[in-house]
Amino acid sequence: MEETSLCTEVSTDTQSCQTLREIDDEKTALEDQNGIHDGNKHEGRREFVAPAIGMEFESYDDAYNYYNCYAREVGFSVRVKNSWFKRNSREKYGAVLCCSSQGFKRVKDVNHLRKETRTGCPAMIRMRLLDSKRWRMLEVTLEHNHLLGSKGFKSSKMMAARTKRKIQTNSESDMQPVRLYRALVIDAGGYETSNLVQTKVRTSCDRPDHLNLRKGDTQAIYNYFCRMQLTNPNFFYLMDLNDEGCLRNVFWMDARSRATSSYFSDVLFLDNTCLSNKYEIPLVSFVGINHHGQSVLLGCGMLAGETMDSYNWLFKAWLTCTSGQSPQTIITDTCKVLKSVVADVFPKSHHRFSLSHIMRKVPEKLGGLRNYDAIRKALLKGVYETLKPCDFDAAWGFMIQHFGVGDNEWLRSLYEDRAMWAPVCVKDTVFLGMATARPGETLNAFxxxxxHKQTPLKEFLDKYELALQKKHKEEATADSNSRSSSPELKTRCAFELQVSKVYTPEIFKKFQFEVEEMYSCFSTTQIHIDGPVMIFLVKERVLSEGNRREVRDYEVLYNRVAAEVCCICSCFNFYGYLCRHALSVLNFNGIEEIPSKYILSRWKKDYKRLFIPNHGLSTTDAGERVQRFNQLYRSALQVVQEGVISLDHYKVALRAFEESLDRVHDVGGKHK
Known part of the structure; x- marks a missing residue:
């Protein structure tokens, strides 16, 4: 392919940020005349993310538009230094944009009547067209060697010339089409399998298209990401810019979270409390649960708003980071937008609403009703004490009719969506301890x-590190305790002894409580048989309101041939271990060991050592490199976590690393 260098080709078809700014300035001036002024109104819109290696754009015009808008904000003018075209198709495939002060005039071009204005400024960006038809920045220099100004520049005026009239025509409309482009920063190994595709959206006053941040916050985010990626190459982040180059959405996942997501992303809780409650930082967190029952962070994001486009971008960013590994179950707040987006992005995952979030809203939604205490009591009884859908429907109907709350929109909406949250309706869903199916259980924010509501972003970035360090220390301590201590047995039950040898202490304590409560199950009776399947009725004395004891019946299905047991309370799906009723049936049938299918590997002490990723290597070289990097990183991280326990552990781990590195070098030498 022959490269032909051409100079200074500027597109005038791209929508101009300069013209948009002029419209904003005119609008602001009009508001000032009417006594309406908000000094911070446009502050977020005027802050640009600096160019960075790895940024991608949908077209050359988008890239030029972005760099020109950035230049205007900083205070310099842009010119096209070089462009490269394919010989046959004349398609542009490379370009260098630079500061207008770059280089010096040639001697023969010097006009002795005019002073030399160029200073040999090094500021520039070099970009190239990829096979994906996107333009990526390959080289960036931000430093200038001259003073930067704030006047209008030729490059901005050229870009605005043909679009100003069109934009002014549409400026009175509340909504106008905007083309998006994505800023993708490639992480270690050249991972670039992003599925974030170009979309068309419409912006209006109720659909924000940029993060509402304080001055300097955007640069603080970018600086933090760059610092993290320098100190840890496996740190991953994506930044989404709007048409003006302003930051709209952002996603990141630190190295530990990336490793953790391979183990514990089977059940995912999306915490959007900060975003929905209008905190200063519109934070969204992906949270899982580890083998100690502790919450673990699996990624963070900040969104411009609770829109389908923002959530769609966020979920696809998470999938990009996790190599497309979807969770079995994803738990969110009750939100129609999320319901639609999750179904689209995670079609194979079970989407459920957080019951604890619903119960937390009861005082707000029903507190003003007459007989609130009685209504709340009836609601809790129907939600937590019914075991069959028909019983739940009957309890709900009684509450609606008895208290005359049939016209309450919130209750009506909840009942319509009961298949998403009611315990009796989600028994087939795997929650692994994140179900909150018992009174008082909550999903705590990571x-x-x-x-808090007024926490500024820069303070949060500092607290983010503290929170992660604290959580990592808690997990390391729990890992150490799992290896060094033996749990105390409280019964002579063989089930308790069996599980005590493999489960982590925290999970074992929860299972141990079920073993102890087997003694409250005073009657186990076979009531039906159908081939190998038998149905048992287990009677249990439970503590009810007013410290009174009442008897409840639980049906348990047992298949001796298939070694399967299933209780109507669905404890195994909700919490990941068998309930007292199922254990009573196994004991009744003379079974002394719990079937292996009910001893989940994810609760075991050595789970992370035994874990094998459930996704194969990519068919591309880049994908294989990333997969290998991630697997090696996870393995090395386990050695690091073990090595910090004591000085002896540290010495052994360090020696192992040195020996491994020598052996890897030997392999490299043989291949030369």
């Missing part, structure tokens, strides 16, 4: 006690 950054609880670290973030």
């Amino acid at each position: 950054f609880d006690k670290y973030v």
